[in-house]
Amino acid sequence: MSKKEIGLALLLIVIGGITAALNPLFLSGVNLLNMANLIGLFGIFAIGQGLIIITGGIDLSVGSIFALLGVVLVDLLVNFELAWPLAVLAVLGAGLVLGLLHGLLVTRLKLQPFVVTLCGLLIYRGIARYYTQDSTIGFGYAGAELDTLAWLASGRSLGIPNPFLILLLVAGVMAVVLHRTVFGRHLYAVGRNEEAARHSGINTDGVIMGAYLLGGGLAGLATVLLVFYTSSVSPSSFGSFYELYAIAAAVLGGCSLRGGEGSILGIVLGTVLLQILQNLVNILGIPSSLNFAVMGAVILMGVIADRQLGLRRQRIQMTRSQPAAAE
Amino acid sequence: MAPLLELKGIGKSYPGVRALDGVDLCLEAGEVLGLIGENGAGKSTLMKILGGVLPPSEGRIRIAGRDRASLSVAEASAAGIAFVHQELNLFDNLDVAGNVLFGRESVRGGPLRLLDRRAAAARVAPLLRRLGADFAPETPVAELSIAQRQLVEIARALAAEARIIILDEPTSSLTLSETARLLSVVKELRTGGTGLIYITHRLGEIIDCADRVVCLRDGRLAGALPREEIAHAAMIRLMIGRELRALYAPPGRAAGAGGLEARGLVTPAFPGQAVDLHVRPGEILGLAGLVGAGRTSLARSLFGLDPPLGGAVLLDGRPLRLASPREAVEAGIYLVPEDRKRDGLVLDMPIVENVTLASAPAYARFGLIRRAAEWAASEAQRAALRIRAPDSAARVGDLSGGNQQKVVLARWLSMAPRVILLDEPTRGIDVGAKGEIYALMRALADRGVAILMISSDMEEVLGVSDRILVMHEGRISGGLEREGFSEQAVLRLAIGEVPAPDAAGQQESLPA
């Protein structure tokens, strides 16, 4: 664990401790499992977002991808009555294709990721609404043939919500990919200094493309889980703003928007913090209207504290190494 | 008359360490004071104190007869101290006049304080004339060469009516002729009564322009030389406390056959010119020329960064396809780039990850990097190259320039080099580390590596190369064998003149 992650974990413990002290029900099994479920849902695409942020990019389109792939999924299952494994594969594949598209636009046409994915945000939302003629679609009249998929996506195994288990799996795999493989090493190098990576013979475009592909695939996976969490998709609001939750989780978890920094553990802890914040608003009976304000205030405090601690560490290091670097 | 600037007993302490200790320094009006010293000797700390960036721990600063315990940045500027930095501090998006007058813009009256461009140009034009600049005040800075930007910085100092101008490595990015022009500007400023402190690693420039030399070593004054005693050997003795070995080490083996060959190579920078070049295993080929002559573009094309528009590149007689650096690296052609911080290193990563950046797959099993193996490889390189850091976990950004360059070299040495292209390999590196890097280059050549060294440092070109090619406006204007080396011959080829038959006879004595 890096210092950043330890700091974040401490912040989690402090906030969790205060909440539990004010209302012990915070630590009740039911509440913890509910939170685990939501952490699973939001953590999966936050990891995808984090990978893209590490390359120095950003993905603003995830929320709209959820709406578009969500309506496609429901439509395939309910109206086309496609077998669920095929429908799920189609949605995962579509997520990969969208990621590939973003990656190509960013690397081949050298467009800025912010612009590419901002356009994605608008386009996918628009297509989703047009496709459904702006009506909410869901599993309301669907039969029992979806029970297996519904269990996989929203059920529990040994009492643990499946989305949380899926997150653990995804986080484990991605942690190995990011922290142990050549691809992960190259991802960090490209994020920190793309030119130096290119001068070392690294296929920088391929690495960046890989990050967008993974981001798209994870967004597809998250779509399936989110759709089964709500059982219905209203194309104009489904997933709206979720890209910001993902970005906030990644930034809280130590990713720098300049790229090259961040870890899977940090992103997961960032997601946990965000979910705790939303939960404590309800558990402590804080008016719902303050929900966003509480979230924003805690993130801001976290980032300020991190920055100040970082500067202090830097100063201490500077004074230590000053003589060596005096010239 | 009181000296312009007098420092008495300046010291700077950090917990446990003294970066500066009892430094005295004196600058008269109309004097050029050369300030030399190895990296880490305390030159930058001293200059930061003068610029008001750092407060001294002890000592006093006397400017034009007035004592000051310390300075703020604003006070230093008001006292007439101006800096021309190694890394230029200009606004690319403004024009020349906007940069020169930044902070003291010409404005029209009225509440809006609109900028008066015409008045600004009128104020700046005479300054530019005085510096012999060949560009107008309205030129956008983005269009200027590095040398021209340097002049803008000096014009800015003049506009601020600076009495004391500190030039910190001003020529590190300049070509020979540009350096010559800068030196004449320095002399012109001196005649006008300005005091200049000239910091450089290029001792030839000190010999050319300094009235006096002061040398720092380990935070103390190592000594001073009056005008008549300024010479290479004396300065190097002061800087490193001992004699420097001769720069040139003869090759340990004859150049072999094969190596890297470019035939009719057309680079994107000069689509109208074709270049022929052949660097053989075991030799160090120096590539000289003015900045912008096409040397870096040539190296970039050979490394696949800017794929060539035409012609062929052959390695040991076999043609190569160079669409990207990946192909070059696979073939064993490695580039040590000119700007190592931008192109060579990932500063935030530790030494080990920088060393294995290009060869990570070699340390991986089933796609997973074996940390122990790469650590061992990195530590071996660190020891072999004598990279000064506690261990391979040290962040590369915290290393000195020379050690950073060694990390770039370590990356390639840990692989299987066939050809190494070095672009300005010792820029901004102190004398001691330079020697180590030259020795490394020679050792590599003796191992059968073909080495192409691009350099704008005349001492280096003449002192290190086995053979020299000179480029002028995108083409090879001529070549020199070791016995024909001379500064004049290189310069003439660099400006496109065919050398006179007796060029070899004017050979200058090299620093020994």
Place this chain on the structure above:
Amino acid sequence: MKRRSILAAPAALALAGLPRGAGAQEKRSLAFVVNVSADFWTICRRGIEKANREHPDFAMEMIVPGQASAAEQRRIVDELLARRVAGIAISPINPANSTEMLNRAAAQAVLFTSDSDAPNSNRAVYIGTDNVAAGREAGAQMKRALPKGGKAMLFVGTMDADNARERVQGIREALQGSQIQVVDIRTDESDIARAKRNVEDTLARYSDIDLLVGLWAYNTPQIYQAVKAAGREGKVQVVGFDEDALTLRGVADGTILSTVVQQPFEFGYQSMVGMVRYLNNDRGFIPASKQIIIPTRIIDKSNVAEFQAQMRELLRGR
């Protein structure tokens, strides 16, 4: 020339996007502007389609704003006026502060309000539910669920919507003097996932909660799912609004006591037919109060099967 064709392209696309293309030029258009996308409005659309079949000389369309914001609605209305539609029926998102926009529309076209009224504007008539009355109906159902009283929690998207405030007002009026205590109202800003988590968190926090009430169409299905997932069916009573498929399923299996449904089909049908009559200078159908109240219905176990079949029919082939 090239420049013009570039400019023309989006315009051509926009024209192609209009529902009835070139034919719309002769036909007079009537538009129904809703507040947000929901099944509720899909049913309304069926009413509009029925009206259009009866009056084929009009082009009738329904417009759904991208975001449930007053600004977005204003933009849509301005565009409709620019297209010179003959009549607009609208469910205003922020009626109290949209008077100027509504009056501008009323000056240039026939203006009806539906679903949510704007009594201070110059609208010709309001056709829709009386949300305070609907709230009182829900309050009566809440008393039916908890005859001995207990703790209730309300869920809604946002409280700055008039129908939310009016329904709450009606509920509070109906609960006067009863033993039912409204603990809190949790809002979700139209984020369905958050609507569900609000219910989950409520169930986690209040072990003694007796009754959950969903005020907006999507709230009740999320309550239904969360209660089932927590295994609290039967222990916690549910009263809802509107006719989401899951809500009806919950009514059918007994998890939900009852739901108060409006008749959006009638909103669409009567608004369109009313505007046609108004344009033909037949204003006799407008009462002095300028409000045509379409009554709400209570769907509970006794009538849910029949209602479900009816809904399936209306929503089929969408």
